[in-house]
Amino acid sequence: MLQGKRFVICGISRLAVRVARALAVLNAEVVVLRRPGDSEAFVRLLPPDTRVLESHADEDIRRLLDAGAAEATCLLALGDDDLDNLRAAVAAHTAAPDLPVVLRTFDPGLADQLEQGLNIRRAYSMSALAAPAFIAAACGDEVLETLRLGDSEVPVCRLAVRAGSPLLGCTPAQVKSRFGCGVLGRAAADASDWRPVLGTGVDAPLAEGESVLVGGPLSHVLRVICRNAGWLRDGKHKRRRAARPAARVPHLRRRTLLPVVAASLSAVLxxxxxxxxxxxHLRxxxxxxxxxxxxxxxxxxDISLKDGPDWLKLFGCVVMLSGGALLGILFSYLAALATAERLDETMGRRAGRMSGHVVLAGLGNLGYRVARLLTEQGMEVVVLEMAANARFAEAVRSLAPVLTGDARLPENLERASVREAAAFLGCTNDDLANIQACLHVRRVNPDATIIARVFDDALAERLTEAFAIDQALSASQCAVGAFVGAATDERALRPLHVGSLELIACRYTVANPLAASDVHEWRARGVRILAFRAHGGTxxxxxxxxxxxxxxxxxxxxxxxxxxxAIMANG
Structure with a gap:
């Protein structure tokens, strides 16, 4: 329990609400700094005893001192705006240099470079932590936790060995050597008796219907999940391209000054x-x-400036140049519209030829991560996004068809060939839109696996019961364990409860050389190394x-x- 410990949260978001609730359950004192524009609806969802202080960017340091940051256990920067979160981390370093910071950011690698200077304990991307869980759910499995090492994630997943799975007949040692994943636990088909993999369990082959707990680098775990579900079996889903490296930050669409320039030229005319x-003297x-x-x-x-004063002739030159520039902007805009329409038609034709693919609604942070991970595994994906100029549209369009349209409309779902899809994932930021789209998909494709992104836990539970949605997940719920674990423990230990099996996952830096005998001793006690990074490498x-x-x-x-x-205590 965290009685008497104070945690300061900067920014109010869905994730901030989840974290505040989790800390309140542990009897911690929670202080939230609210920024202008933060949703009032989220404020009402905070625990009753939460102290909320108004804060502007230029007064963060003073407000942090008012919130008691100097005596706090940890500061969590959890807003939806990465720049605001980074500002909060800088302000915290000024107000309380020794205060650990847990940072939410789309690009955790950037925060890692600032780790020592700003006392950042951990930096996580909520979408990166949640994306594996959505993919596993679409395959009928469950990601229990996702850890981070270097520039990649390391998920721990519970899955059931299916008929025809390449895992059938493999021992845990063979799963490690063939698929690059460690097997942590296993249970019979009814999953009633989970046990760690040690002793005779190391050499026992996996049977159909058996449940197993696997972990490893993200690409390796997703490969096991997709192949176990039959998505990447020989035949329907061949890899269309070599697997790409772990998700990297896309080239972001830069804001253009063309509207401002066009307005200025029009004003001149x-x-x-x-x-x-x-x-x-003209009419x-x-x-x-x-x-x-x-x-x-x-x-x-018929009218000229030949006899006009010099200043008028110079002004006429400006008008000619302005007119030429404005015509260029106009023609380029019309060409862009025609190109966009042609591109959308091309994407629609590509989508119309697909079968057994995944349809993804929403191309925000989470949708981008899911689309990229699936295409890296060789899956065919069609994306529906309402905004034509969505932030990640350009990056994803080179990997999969991106159709512009509202996923709630049946005609747009038909364009995405949803009748022939293997799965549908509603990943927009609008819970109602996700639910409506999922209901349309269920009507036209009863066999598809349907996953909806929903923030409200009670609503999510009812959806699976009443509307035949296979699973409703919240991105913030998938990620809350990582943020709370990092805030409450400098080692960021992550407890895993699977039946009667009590496990802990964590990141560990080797302080002294470990011989092979030490690693073998760990294995004999059921401890597995799921991933490693030598000397800051990959x-x-x-x-x-x-x-x-x-x-x-x-x-x-x-x-x-x-x-x-015991391993962590011995350092």
Missing amino acids: LLSIAVFSHAL PVDAIYFVITTATTTGYG IQPPSDLGDALQTGDEIILCGPADAVQ
Whole structure:
């Protein structure tokens, strides 16, 4: 319990509400700094005893001191705006230099570079933590926790071995060598008696219907999940391209100044009507006529500036240049509209030829992560996104068809060939839109696996019972364990409860060289290394691990709680 410990949360979001509730259950004192524009609806969802303080960006330091940051256990920057979260971390370092910070950001790698300077204990992306859970749910499995090592995630997943699965007949050791994943626990078909993998369980082959707990680097775990579900079996789903590296930050669409430039040029032309009307003594209609002929450089000669003063001739030059530039902008805009329409038609034709694919609604942070992970595994994906200029549309369009349209409309779902889809994932930020789209899909495709993103837990439970939605998940619920674990424990231990099996997963930095005998002793006690990173390099699966670990190597450990805690205590 956290009685007497204070936690300061900056920013109010769905994730902030989840974290505040989780800390309140542990009897912690929670103080929330509310920014202008934060949703009032989320404020009402905070625990009753939560102290809420209004804060502006220019007074963060003062408000942090008012919130008692100097005596706080941890600060969590959990707003929806990454820049605001980074500002909060900088302000916290000024107000209380020793205060640990847990940071929410789309690009945790950026925060890692600032880790020492800003005392950032952990930095997580909510969408990166949640995306594996949505994919596993679409395959009928469950991600229990997702940890992070280097620039990649390490999920721990519970799955049932299905008929025709490549896991059938494999021993845990063979799963590690063939698929790069560690097997942590197993249970009979009824999942009533979970047990760690040690002793004779290491050499016992997996049987159909048996439940297993696997973990490893994200790409390896997703490969096991998809193949176990039959999505990547020989035949229907061949890999269309080599697997790409772990998700990286996309090239973001830059804001353009063209609207401002076009408005300025239009203002110059409007001003020139008044100027020429006054200087050349023209009627308003004649002045408009002359401006148009000058701007388009038509030059009929019936009205000219030949006898006008020098300043008027120079002004005429400005009008000609402005008109030419404005015409260029106009034609480029019309060409862009035609190209976008042609591209949407092309994407629609690609989608119309698909079968057994995944239809994804919503291309926000979560939708982008899910689409990228699925395409990296070789799955065919069609994306429906309402906004034509969505942030990630350009990045995803090179991987999968991106159709512009509202997923709630049946005609748009038909464009995405939802009748032939294997699964549908409603991942927009609008819970109602996700539910409506899922209900339409269920009517036209009763066999599809349907996953809805829903924030309200009670509503999510009713949806699965009343509307035949296979599973309703919340991205914030999938990620809350990581943020709370990092805030309450500097080692960020993550407890896993699977039946009667009590496990702990964590990131561990090797302080002293470990011989092969030490690693074998860990394995004998049921502790598995799920991933490792040598000397700050890239993340590697456990199958690539040699016989020993060197000082500075980072690993993800998971195993029985008492065994992992003993390892952590011995440093």
